[in-house]
Amino acid sequence: MGERSAPTKGTGGPLARGSRTDSATEAFVTHRNLLFTVAYEMLGSAADAEDVLQETWMRWAGVAPGTVHDQRAYLVRITTRQALGRLRALRRRKESYVGPWLPEPLLTMPDVAEDVELADSVSMAMLLVLETLAPTERAVFVLREVFGLEYGEIAEAVGKSPAAVRQIAHRARAHVAARRPRGVVSPAEARDALAAFRRAIETGDLQSLLDILAPDAVLLGDGGGVVQAVLDPVTGAGPVAELVAGLGRFGAAASLQPAQVNGWPALILRLDGRIDTVMAVRVADGLITGLYAVRNPEKLTRVERPTPLRR
Incomplete structure (x- = not known):
């Protein structure tokens, strides 16, 4: 299969092969914003998150959709694995970064602010707290606390046993709780x-x-x-x-x-x-x-x- 750019929603990305809708593309577009959010929360970089989506698309395009029972979970798993690999490389780049490294800011729509948990999870303050977690801890925390995935699903995404994921989640929650801003701000x-x-x-x-x-x-x-x-x-x-x-x-x-x-x-x-x-x-x-x-x-x-x- 030749390489194709990852499809985008509402930005003119490819949605068809010939005149017939490509079901793989349709599934990817359906979940694209979710996948971007997962990658961005793990990386704090929109540019790297887009690269992760490109890598996710290349792997997803080679999978027959009919063989996947839960397309959302499967796509999140691919995205998480790609983001974990990129997170480790990104950390090495940050070691030579000049001055403080801050997350890449995103202009967001009103619906993000209305979802209190989502807004909190992508805030600059929280993304900087997530920077203090080890890569696997960050992935587990994001998938569990922000996206509500089950431990079994997370285990498949990070290559750990469900029991190990529970321990990692507990450790990550304690770490974040000790460092996140206290008090509720409207x-x-x-x-x-x-x-x-x-x-x-x-x-x-x-x-x-x-x-x-x-x-x-x-x-x-x-x-x-x-x-x-x-x-x-x-x-x-x-x-x-x-x-x-x-x-x-x-x-x-x-x-x-x-x-x-x-x-x-x-x-x-x-x-x-x-x-x-x-x-x-x-x-x-x-x-x-x-x-x-x-x-x-x-x-x-x-x-x-x-x-x-x-x-």
């Missing part, structure tokens, strides 16, 4: 904090910035060595406020636009109409506790139009 609370943050930057009001930042607020920047960004975490309301207040120097050339990024309110900074930075936040008790500023141009291609995510 989207409205996050929007209010972000609106106050935006007003303070636009008016150059340093005191207002200090008022909306938690005393121990942390800013992480990701320029990837391509553009300038902080190379170490900036900690404390004062230092963070002084750094972001500098955005005001761009004057009329700069615009801060609210957006839904990874299921949560965020800001997109444009300079002369070009996307310069995506700023996602972590909020607790009405204050901004974490700022994630992604500036690496290679990571800003997914904020021009929404990326559909599914569970």
